[in-house]
Amino acid sequence: MHARNFLPDTHPFAAAQRTRLVLALLLPLATLSGCGQNTSAAWQGYVEGEFVSVASPFAGRLDSLSVQRGQQVGKGTALFVLESDDERAARQQAAEQVRVAEAQLADMKTGKRPVEVDVSRAQLSQAQAAAQRSAAQFRRDRQQYDIGGISQAQLDESRATADSDAARVRELQRDIDVARLPGRDAQQAAQAAQIEAARAALAQAEWKLSRKAVAATQAGLVYDTPYRLGEWVPAGSPVVRMLPPGNVKVRFYVSETVVGSLRNGQSVQVHCDGCPAPVAAKITYVSNEAEYTPPVIYSNETRRKLVFLIEARPTEADAPKLRPGQPVEVSQS
The missing domain is CATH 1.10.287 (Helix Hairpins)
Known part of the structure; x- marks a missing residue:
């Protein structure tokens, strides 16, 4: 299984629009006086998921799909089974x-x-x-x-x-x-x-047969199931896309006057519409490269538009409270 960091193409915060829409929310930032000063300002951002694509290394017809979208599953839960007549015959011959x-x-x-x-x-x-x-x-x-x-x-x-x-x-x-x-x-x-x-x-024959029945290697949310029963699944094609709690993160942007006060491991509060209480998270990444909010005008007057990407992750217990693509507001604890 491979982890990939992306949002669905149809989501309003998809790759082509994500940066423009999010950065457009950033400009009403509180005025900050210095690089090292603490502040109670809030920064706009969104939730992103690093999805795990679960697949079989062998092709076959989808005979069983044991989960559905939106379902929370535990480690070891059966996910799907591909037809395995050839693999069973090979195992019998080898035995x-x-x-x-x-x-x-x-x-x-x-x-x-x-x-x-x-x-x-x-x-x-x-x-x-x-x-x-x-x-x-x-x-x-x-x-x-x-x-x-x-x-x-x-x-x-x-x-x-x-x-x-x-x-x-x-x-x-x-x-x-x-x-x-x-x-x-x-x-x-x-x-x-x-x-x-x-x-x-x-x-070897038993290993090939076992790869036709796939179970979850970690707990998480079943985000998508691209195939339906009876469809032919090519080798390596994801049958289930999962979102483990540890793969949920918050991405937000701060101005150049604030980035110096933030560091990895620092606690922040994530606020979202409908959340009964703020969700605690810790910063895991502070970008070293600056970005410009649109429009991109390279002049001294646009320095206030210079922003830096920050990433923070909630605890696994709080991660299910957030959904990929969800707009959030982040503030320092």
């Missing part, structure tokens, strides 16, 4: 990807299933039986070779068969040992990284 990655890591840690190990054991039993037969055959062929009953080639073939069957037995024994082991550390680390990536994608 499933997290579950898949976690299941794969758990599978790596447990090794092969018992049924798969039983298959390897059966294969080992077959290989052991074959190795026993080939070993026995090799012993018989060796005896036959010693008495000249078989050739050297037949003995070599019998020896190779016995060695091959014995190697097969060792291979299957190692397979069973490996099947009982979990995945390698590097594989588990890589899968753990996949889980973290999936969780980050889920967090």
Whole structure:
């Protein structure tokens, strides 16, 4: 949310007319004798608001608008909801990807299933039986070779068969040992990284979904609601304009003979039509640059028309008593 300092274009104190109308009210100032003297003079001014535009960073149809213009809302109050079908689907997809990655890591840690190990054991039993037969055959062929009953080639073939069957037995024994082991550390680390990536994608999807339902981050007045239900809201376009109490200020102008007696933090009284009592405020800004009341005639005779902008803010408790654009009269406490 961004704070912006402006009045509605249709307001009588809008940008083009504001300065002329306000400064025209300033000239009946009390005669002031010196720069440092205190005075009971009153200065004309107006109330201005620094509005907070509440928007979603994503586009969507306006499905719900929970507030209306002129309503005072507290911090955390639901303001509006944009349609979020796509964001909900993305969150569901990301959640499933997290579950898949976690299941794969758990599978790596447990090794092969018992049924798969039983298959390897059966294969080992077959290989052991074959190795026993080939070993026995090799012993018989060796005896036959010693008495000249078989050739050297037949003995070599019998020896190779016995060695091959014995190697097969060792291979299957190692397979069973490996099947009982979990995945390698590097594989588990890589899968753990996949889980973290999936969780980050889920967090991003949840964040996008949460930005489709917007609540007030601070208390204030709902000043305007530019969109209506069912309208398409572009990304970043304000759906609610709020005026927090701390963003209300009074702007008024004083002559060059008075500006030196005013300073930041000084208390003033704000008077307005219909206010049962003056509203206390404190000066927060004293302009360093002078302005001329119209008409602008650069001569020594127009020095009395030289004025300085002053800004003052009421307390948050008193701010709701004032309305942006409201003419006021300011005097020193």
